Amino acid sequence: MSCSRMRASTRRLLPLVLLLVLLLPIGLGAEEGYLHQRVSASVIVADPDVAADRIETWTAEKGGYVLFKSGIRVVVRIPPGSLPDLRGLLAGVAFEITEFSPEATDLREATLTAESALRSRIDMQEKNFALLDKADVPGTLAVEKEMTSLIEEIETLRATLKRLEVQRSFAEAEISLRFEKTALPREIPSSFRWVNEAGFYKLMEGF
């Protein structure tokens, strides 16, 4: 192939390559926008209540919120951009991170399916509105019955889309807190006879 032909081919292909280069990041961004990210973690801490409080404070600072908090487990929602910082936080509050498992779910199909279903139902609703003016009494009743069903489906689809939007906007982290076993419970006599009968080990040995 001569140099002039190569130059001509390159000139023809250049706009196409530039277009691809411009579109590629947008495509990737769109994919990331449909991802729901989730992390399951398990840590060993000295004081689970203090650790849970620290996780809660950090979550609020990052613009997230707590779904569930106890001395054993904390479940939070945080902006996806904060997820890389989570591991650092856990390293700071825990003696040991025994599990850190990230996962991501692609919500594109579910979102587009719900959006498509919602659009079609809204279209049907509008058509039914138009029919109401022209219908006789039995027809009106039939249309109203269908409208009631449509309204219910539309509300359900809107709720589904809302839930998917939240999942796309926030990553979820479930952190199990285990405390370091510094000492086993030891028997200390109580002044009350029946209180001395209570105890975990007595229960387990009694069975």
Added chain:
Amino acid sequence: MTRIIASVFLLALLLMCVACLSPVTLHPPAGYAVMEPDGSYRAVSPEGMPLRIRSFENTPEKSLAFWSEALQNHLQKEGYRLIGSMQEFQAGDIPGASLEWAVPYGSDDYIYLTALLVTRKRIYLAEAAAPYPLYEQYRAKLKESLLTIRPR
């Protein structure tokens, strides 16, 4: 004389049987098998999670609040770690209070439940325990079951 001996024997037998009876009746948590009572109510889940309810004399006669605090202080001194706060409930006419504790046992963390019901004459102590994941499965059912406790 024979009649007297027979009567005493029968009375002793009756008293032994009564002593072996469960001190309470209740609807056990769904899935639990109720065991032969040995003076206490005993039931166990298919995974081996025990539930036991015993009765003690309320001496000196004190309230639920007093005995709950006494039990809580005692277990905390022994090293049990309290999870959350005391939960009050009602078993028929009798007020009750429950606490959950974290306890290391072997290589697992167990949750140990203590629930108290106090009447004028008796104290009823319900206990259950299991590794944390198993306890979570049965927790709601256990709490529902506590509401059905009725003294015999």
